[in-house]
Amino acid sequence: MGDEQIVTEREIACQQVLMEDSSVFSVQWLTVSRSYLLRLTPDLLLERYLSYIRRFTLSLIRPQVCPGGIEFRLLATATSLISFTGPVRRHEGREESLTLHICGGVLVQPNQCDRGELSFVVEEADDGVKLILRLAEFCPLLLGSRTPSRPRKWLYRFTQAYLHKVVTVRFLARLYRELAGEGACVRVVRASVRQGENL
Numbered sequence: 001m002g003d004e005q006i007v008t009e010r011e012i013a014c015q016q017v018l019m020e021d022s023s024v025f026s027v028q029w030l031t032v033s034r035s036y037l038l039r040l041t042p043d044l045l046l047e048r049y050l051s052y053i054r055r056f057t058l059s060l061i062r063p064q065v066c067p068g069g070i071e072f073r074l075l076a077t078a079t080s081l082i083s084f085t086g087p088v089r090r091h092e093g094r095e096e097s098l099t100l101h102i103c104g105g106v107l108v109q110p111n112q113c114d115r116g117e118l119s120f121v122v123e124e125a126d127d128g129v130k131l132i133l134r135l136a137e138f139c140p141l142l143l144g145s146r147t148p149s150r151p152r153k154w155l156y157r158f159t160q161a162y163l164h165k166v167v168t169v170r171f172l173a174r175l176y177r178e179l180a181g182e183g184a185c186v187r188v189v190r191a192s193v194r195q196g197e198n199l
Helices: 034-039 042-056 150-180
Strands: 010-018 024-032 060-068 068-074 080-085 088-093 095-104 118-124 129-139 186-190
Touching: 024 068, 024 088, 024 095, 034 129, 042 060, 042 095, 042 118, 042 129, 042 150, 129 150, 150 186
Parallel strands: 010 186
Antiparallel strands: 010 024, 024 129, 060 068, 068 080, 080 095, 088 095, 095 118, 118 129
C-alpha cells in the first residue's frame, strides 16, 4: 500500500474482559498516520480480516459469505462455528463502522444466539486514524451459562479468548506493515475501556 518516510513504532491496545452478565467484551485498536485515511474503510478491514482468519488457521476455519450473512465454517463442512447476520454500516461524525451481529454457531450458547456483535471501525482521530476491532456481548459456549464455574472461565481464557486476541493483534500488525513497510514495528499495550474480570 505504500511506505511512510519515517517508520515509527505503533501501539496495539488490547482489552478482554468478562462482564457482569458473563458476556465477553474484547477490543483491539491501532492508530496509524492520517495519510492513510482515504485508503482505510470498515469494509476493507472486514475483507482483510476474513482472509487472515483463513490464512492464520491454515484453512481450518473458513469464513463463508452467505445470502444471509457470514459464517465461520469448520474446514469444508457446513458446520458453522459462529454465524453472523449481514453487515450494518454506520457513518457518524468522524467514525465509520461495520457491524456483524451474532446469530448462531456451535461456539455460541444456544439460548444466547440473539446477542453479540463484531464491529470494524475506522475513526478519524486527532493523532491519526484509529482502526478498531470490537467484540461485544458475546456468550461463548465454553462458559456454559450466566454463572460460569472457575474451570470454565480458565478453559475459555486459555483457548478461545487467547486465540481471538492473538489473531486480532497479529492481523492489525500485519495490516500496519502493509501500510508502512516491512520494517514497521508494533507493541501490545493493555487498555481499559470497560470494567470487568480480565481474560
